Amino acid sequence: MKILVPLKRVPDPDTKIRVNASGSGLETDGVKYAINPFDAIALEEALRLRDQVGTAEILVVSIGSADCQEQLRAGLAMGADRAMLVRHDAEVDSLAVAKLLAAIYRREQPNLVLMGKQAIDNDANQAGQMLAALLGIGQATFISKLAVSADAAKAICCRETDAGLESVSVALPAVITADLRLNEPRYVTALGIMKAKKKPLEEITPADLGVDPASRTRLLKLSLAPKRKAGIRVKTVDELLKKLREEAQVI
Amino acid sequence: MKNLLVIAEHDCGQLKLATLAAIACAKKVCADTGGQFEILVLGEAVSGVADAVTGYGATNVLVGDHSSLKYPLADKFAYIIATVAKEHGSTLILAAASTFSKDILPRAAALLDAGMLSDVTAVSPDGDDFVFDRVMYAGNVIATVKLDGPVKVLTVRAAAFSAPPQIETKSPIIPANVNVESLPQLMEFVSRDAKPSGRPDATEARIVVSGGRALKNSDDFERIVGGLADKLGAAVGSSRALVDSGITPNTLQIGQTGKVVAPELYIALGMSGAIQHLAGMKDSKIIAAVNTDPDAPIFEVADYGLIGDIYQVVPELIAKLEQS
Numbered sequence: 001m002k003i004l005v006p007l008k009r010v011p012d013p014d015t016k017i018r019v020n021a022s023g024s025g026l027e028t029d030g031v032k033y034a035i036n037p038f039d040a041i042a043l044e045e046a047l048r049l050r051d052q053v054g055t056a057e058i059l060v061v062s063i064g065s066a067d068c069q070e071q072l073r074a075g076l077a078m079g080a081d082r083a084m085l086v087r088h089d090a091e092v093d094s095l096a097v098a099k100l101l102a103a104i105y106r107r108e109q110p111n112l113v114l115m116g117k118q119a120i121d122n123d124a125n126q127a128g129q130m131l132a133a134l135l136g137i138g139q140a141t142f143i144s145k146l147a148v149s150a151d152a153a154k155a156i157c158c159r160e161t162d163a164g165l166e167s168v169s170v171a172l173p174a175v176i177t178a179d180l181r182l183n184e185p186r187y188v189t190a191l192g193i194m195k196a197k198k199k200p201l202e203e204i205t206p207a208d209l210g211v212d213p214a215s216r217t218r219l220l221k222l223s224l225a226p227k228r229k230a231g232i233r234v235k236t237v238d239e240l241l242k243k244l245r246e247e248a249q250v251i
Numbered sequence: 252m253k254n255l256l257v258i259a260e261h262d263c264g265q266l267k268l269a270t271l272a273a274i275a276c277a278k279k280v281c282a283d284t285g286g287q288f289e290i291l292v293l294g295e296a297v298s299g300v301a302d303a304v305t306g307y308g309a310t311n312v313l314v315g316d317h318s319s320l321k322y323p324l325a326d327k328f329a330y331i332i333a334t335v336a337k338e339h340g341s342t343l344i345l346a347a348a349s350t351f352s353k354d355i356l357p358r359a360a361a362l363l364d365a366g367m368l369s370d371v372t373a374v375s376p377d378g379d380d381f382v383f384d385r386v387m388y389a390g391n392v393i394a395t396v397k398l399d400g401p402v403k404v405l406t407v408r409a410a411a412f413s414a415p416p417q418i419e420t421k422s423p424i425i426p427a428n429v430n431v432e433s434l435p436q437l438m439e440f441v442s443r444d445a446k447p448s449g450r451p452d453a454t455e456a457r458i459v460v461s462g463g464r465a466l467k468n469s470d471d472f473e474r475i476v477g478g479l480a481d482k483l484g485a486a487v488g489s490s491r492a493l494v495d496s497g498i499t500p501n502t503l504q505i506g507q508t509g510k511v512v513a514p515e516l517y518i519a520l521g522m523s524g525a526i527q528h529l530a531g532m533k534d535s536k537i538i539a540a541v542n543t544d545p546d547a548p549i550f551e552v553a554d555y556g557l558i559g560d561i562y563q564v565v566p567e568l569i570a571k572l573e574q575s
Binding site for chain 1 (some may be wrong): 262322324325326329349350351353354355356357358359360361362364365366367368369370382386387388389390391392393394395396397398399400435437438439440441442443444445446452454458483491494495500501502507508510515516527533536537538539550551552553554555556557558564567568571572
């Protein structure tokens with residue numbers, strides 16, 4: 001079995017996000033980066049699946065600048081077998097990501113693509129679904145449970161939807177996107193980091209894949225969302241009720 | 252001439268009111284730049300949904316009604332949306348942001364080789380094109396963007412577009428061209444674990460009462476959060492922590508990765524107010540918060556903050572609401 005797991009380099013979720021003075025991007029000074037948390041969950045699931053089926057090759061892929069090697073090495077340290085970096089310094093939107101991943105998929109022919117349901121930087125929640133569409137294969141999004149059949153012909157996935165938990169069966173190969181409750185990713189060990197240094201990390205370009213990575217999305221400016229102001233403190237339940245009734249008039 | 256296509260969302264034949272926000276966005280685009288919009292309803296036994304959207308000025312309400320569309324499976328729904336969009340020359344395809352649309356629309360967009368924007372909060376005309384605002388970084392950053400290409404796909408934030416008024420003239424209901432034999436068969440529905448709660452959906456309610464880590468178990472959640480909600484005819488919501496620990500079902504989660512709500516009143520009970528949670532509720536009109544910790548970040552966004560233990564404050568609140 002071969003599993004493809006895309007990893008995106010994003011600002012650490014605990015970083016305070018600041019927009020630069022010109023509004024052209026984020027303030028990057030002092031910002032720490034991490035594997036997109038949903039992608040780390042996807043990788044953890046791939047590692048568990050490998051343990052379950054005995055042998056599987058796990059390929060982690062990132063798209064971006066040379067800095068992405070850091071996240072790929074972290075993925076290798078978690079236990080992935082090899083890594084691929086598609087070197088491209090400009091921003092790519094979800095459709096461009098899906099086209100690049102589709103080209104890698106065709107080269108590698110994995111049985112399964114496991115990825116995060118969204119990246120916590122742009123919160124688009126699109127790339128996995130687009131990838132499945134381009135490949136003409138099934139998808140199971142926002143999953144909190146995965147069971148792959150013994151013959152690896154299908155997967156039963158529990159999905160977290162607005163209406164409740166939904167179980168779908170999807171023919172493999174498929175694209176499966178991880179939600180928060182799928183698992184808790186393991187910590188990287190010192191031994192894992194040592195091993196990761198010896199694992200292969202291949203660098204290729206969009207041109208090698210025959211893909212034009214141009215984005216349809218053009219950023220004009222970024223701005224911070226308006227902040228709510230803190231209101232007042234009330235001392236008693238009576239005072240709270242009075243405010244809600246008379247001042248806010250919401251009850 | 253611009254042709255827009257709004258994808259209606261429903262839950263087993265009941266129209267999701269967020270659809271009206273997508274219709275409102277479509278109407279705004281048509282008013283700003285000229286053009287017309289159609290509404291597409293897909294499912295099984297959805298004539299009620301179609302009827303519910305005929306009063307908003309759409310050129311047509313297109314309906315694909317078939318047993319194979321009973322559940323919104325992405326392979327089939329995206330295929331139909333892309334087929335209908337091509338047939339009708341739709342240049343802007345939109346739906347309210349939800350797990351339904353986020354599952355299906357990106358797939359349809361890729362089939363159309365169209366770029367897509369999620370969680371759009373504003374659309375303004377720019378010559379022959381548009382400029383969009385969308386939220387990212389857990390709602391902390393607004394990106395103003397353009398989207399190239401002849402076909403564009405959007406999900407829109409329901410809170411950003413108010414439901415349009417109904418008009419007298421009814422849109423004609425016509426069947427959408429759905430060729431059942433040609434539908435992809437990549438996925439199958441197995442089951443759904445949706446317990447009807449008898450309470451309104453948090454995305455549609457005027458008041459939402461929400462509970463956080465201070466709640467120790469499901470019974471307490473039901474008694475404190477549910478009890479106050481029922482007194483106010485409100486929906487209930489919860490933080491991620493409670494869902495993770497099995498105290499509340501995933502359908503109640505509000506935040507960056509859960510539901511995004513913007514009710515008239517949001518009552519946060521025993522919630523710290525992590526930024527991922529704030530992402531899902533900070534556009535509420537009024538926020539009231541009760542928490543024992545005076546430094547809890549929730550107080551930085553609350554209009555009314557009460558420092559206290561929800562186990563004492565909420566029963567008192569319920570009792571006083573009963574008196575009046």
